[in-house]
Amino acid sequence: MIPVLFSASDQPKPPSRVVITGAGIVTALGQGWQPNEQGFRTGSTAFRPVTLFDVSRQRVSFAAEARLPDGLPPNRLSQARLRRVDRASRLLLWAADEALRTSGWPENTSAPIVLGTTSGGMSLGEEFYRQAITDPTSNRRQLTRVTQYQAHQQVSDIMGAYDLTGPVTLIANACASGANAIGHAWDLLRAGRANCAIAGGYEALCTLVFAGFDALQALSTTQCRPFDAKRDGLALGEGAGILAMETLEHARSRGATILAELVGYGAVTDSHHLTQPHPTGDAAYAAMTAACEVAGISPDEVDYVNAHGTGTPLNDASEAAAINRWAGGRASSLPVSSTKASVGHLLGAAGAVEAVVSLMTLRGQWLPPNAGLREPDPACEFPIVRFPTSAKVNYVLSNSFGFGGSNASLLFRRWQ
């Protein structure tokens, strides 16, 4: 059979259950599951002065900048290609390597690759522009920048590195991109269009985006404190989160270790404003509701919400209103926190990294504290996790909302 993205002759199949068998994560807390689990579980923060570019003329000078090792994990890229790998690809390669190793997938696996990003290799685009302006007659290294800047080149890097084949879908739904990517992979697997898929998101810090959020005065000049009554903005971060996903049938057939099940995905558009959510959080409410409805789960059964929680006054107020409404009577006892307080807002990677955090809570049976919280916003009818907490966690809902009104919610179930 010739694999096709779409065929008129496809017949509907009963939905497959979708499980996660591999996960990889890179954030400013560290590279890999273990340091991140340690950091998120204890509510550590990983903000430091930005060293990647000049921030001396910005209002804010810190971010959750990842510390990457000099080398890369073992891979199949040629030396020539390795020399061209940019920071965004490096983040992606480390996370993909961990996800593939933990999944135990055989080499040459053919799987759809669905990734989210907002900027791809933007730093190379910035370099291209600076040289084009300051040295307009020189083409030195410009061709490499043109090719590597494009987001599909970072995907090419992981395909080449691990001999992956499969259709590529790159979703750029702003800060919901990573969650949308995982949700889209879930759609593909659930409908029987593939047996396994790689999904997630990646984002590298760059001047344009940092300056953009600074220009909007959306960056905190103090400390990112989601859901705090005196919160004053978000903090940017960088990293990657990658999941190896497969149908339950496929995972069982190869005796894979299952990390969790993805049971729900809701995706909704908020057309209120390009950068501001509707104050009552209607789209967020709809996304959470959709994720639960498709799973047949009520809010009463959800044990923890990993909130989008950027720390901006408008986002958190809108999300709090949405959670209050969605959770109803459950709100007063439903633990909620935002892990952006620890690693910043990873934009296109945020939903993917927070999906990995959700897996950690399900595997470890703990809740990640909302670091830095001093005085909870009274608008939050739900308890905000403030300290390292052990808990019985069977269902975790993870929210991701973005510019342009992209709203996505993922619902994960513990595997036991």
Place this chain on the structure above:
Amino acid sequence: MRIVISDWGVVSPAGWGKDAFRKALAEGAPLAPKEVPRPGQSSPLRVRSVPPLAKRPDFITHARLRRTSPISQYVVAAALEALGPDVPLVQQNQLTLGIVLCVTCGCVNYSRRFYDEAWKNPSTASPLLFPETVFNAPSSHLAALLGTTAITYTLVGEPTNFLVGLAIAGQWIRDGRVQSCLVVGAEENDWLTADAARLLDPDVTLSDGAGALYLKKASEASPQTHTELISVTDPQFFANRQARLRAAQTIRDQLTRDTPSGVLSDGMQGAPKSDFALETAWRGWAGHRLSPKRVLGEGLSAAAAWQCACALDALADGSASSALVSVMGMNQQVIGACFRRI
């Protein structure tokens, strides 16, 4: 469930709408490029650009669209033409509409302007520009104009992503996520992208605009609907010239296995280096050929939509019963789609 193309819309260097598009393609002559100054160089760059409208379109009065860059205006114009009489149904929430926007370069005008400001002095960079730099800004504006709250994706990457978008739209309709879906490919010109493109192939002339296909279930389409989406192939990847040729050949083999004849919309543009693989792979094709990029230029994701649009037009006028579309990316993948006359 059969998925049909209910209608389509275009904005291209030929003008705004189907009539200008059809006229330019019927005449067949490459549209004259215009010169774009390149800062720091005496010789300008050449692009084919969407001509300005004599009268600003009504949609520009919408609060979200007044200060948008050209790409958002192209997206909205093409989408409204494709939706036609269904616009009020979407606006009145009687029809759930998904949107898949596909871009390669995206909102480059505002991105360049904002970065230039931030580079020179970030403390005075405009907060009005930055939100428009985000890839999904045009689809957000379109959703706001239509008042749709259904699922919306913006895909970024190779121009092949337009056909990936068609596949996603078909899946969403089949899965019941939406009743109908717009798939829009769009780009906007800037000296920066033209400067970058000449490094990849100096014979390529970039162009801008948009193309929108409006997909529905066959059972909900109007009697005037003529075309069905039959298949979208998996993309074939390449990393060098020979692999590019093999990939193009594989797509031909896949497309022609079930559809050995019909009209081919081939993506050739008159640039030997970029055309090499498609030209070789489709050598000997006996059916009619359409090559809209020869006339309109390399519109990247928009051009992939134009390829589909002219193929659909050929089916609608009865000149063929099936149409194949082969879209070649810049440096990663090639993909194909098949449409059939109902």
